[in-house]
Amino acid sequence: MDRKELIKLKCDFLINGLRLNDLRKDLAMQSGWDETRAKRFLPAELKLPKEVFVQVRENPEANFRLRIIENSLVVQDRAGSIICAADFVSQPPFAFEKTSDGKMFSDIVVYNGTCNLNFTWNYFCDYFRTKTACRFCNLTPAQDFYPEENITNSFKNARQIADVIEIAKMYHADPKAILTRGTPSDKNGLGGTIQILEELQKRFGFNGHNDRTKVLFTISPTTNINDVKLMYDMGMHSVSFNFEVFDKGYWKAIVPGKDKYIGRELWENSLIEAVKYFGEGRVFSAMIAGLEPAQTLLEGVEWCAERGIIPIVVPFSPETGSQFEGFRPPTYNWMMDTTRRAADILLEKMPVVGTEDYWQNEAPICAECFTGGFLYDIVKENAGLTNYHSGHSLSKMKITGVEKDIISLN
């Protein structure tokens, strides 16, 4: 399979999921796994050939399944034909470390692909309390549904987050991280963010625009637009104010809390304001594909790209505990077509995302390790960029003293 075909396979996996039951039997019968362990096995991500990484969503009706054939992990289609090889994604070498207050890293951070650190540092969103939660979201109820499995759902404080990044910096001089949270009720929604920025500043420092710790903060703008500058001045590298849906009618209906407490006009103005300080390519807005017509979604992609904002397009996945539980994701054909058109718009309006320099030096996330969507896979493929991971894989080698200067970071 060439890389384009593998990106299509990634789309199918994200939309239709994967069958895992035969894999579990293989693990027990062929790989000597204890049956209980095999039954509970649920890989978070998969590495396909040619550096294509994808989230795993289990679905017993999926088109493809994982098997172990002759000691190798493979993807099979419905007819049992082997489509391609696959691999599980190993954790970075520091995954079993502890924070300074004794918390396991596994309670603080998850890893996306081989490059991205991903912190959901606060599962509380005040919009659930005020009954204005985004209708697709299960962030706060998820704590009730997965109290044991989802051990990362407790609050993570600034020092714990900085502890993880500090150790990651021993393995890569410039690690990338995404920080996500629900919207708190205090400080017009800025609560907690300031403490994290202060801790990052204290721990790692920065002098200007280009030496900031690469962290993408996924947050809500506040009711005070001057907070955008405050966050930048405090050292924030990148920010994402997520539209979720672009059409203004859908926005009111699907993200009522954002509409009620911030409002559409301020949301847009905050994004535009952010580009003034953070610059082109360091401001993001996620849109969930499959909740609104392709046309309005693509208008949103264009609106963003024309203003130097990078859209994050991810397929809708109906979550347990959300108001959209039991709904369907979009179809494979719709998702492929819409994402291709989004990639064309993005490359045309924001040519910087078609450069190796952007992904290597500017982007707060690794394109290949963004495993829940494939817009950036298509963008890089269409732009002919082949420096996968852009030198950002978390090295297996620890960087110490003098070695720090001479070790290749690839």
Ligand code: SF4
């Ligand atoms: S703002 Fe919306 S998407 Fe974000 S956590 Fe709250 S309800 Fe969920």
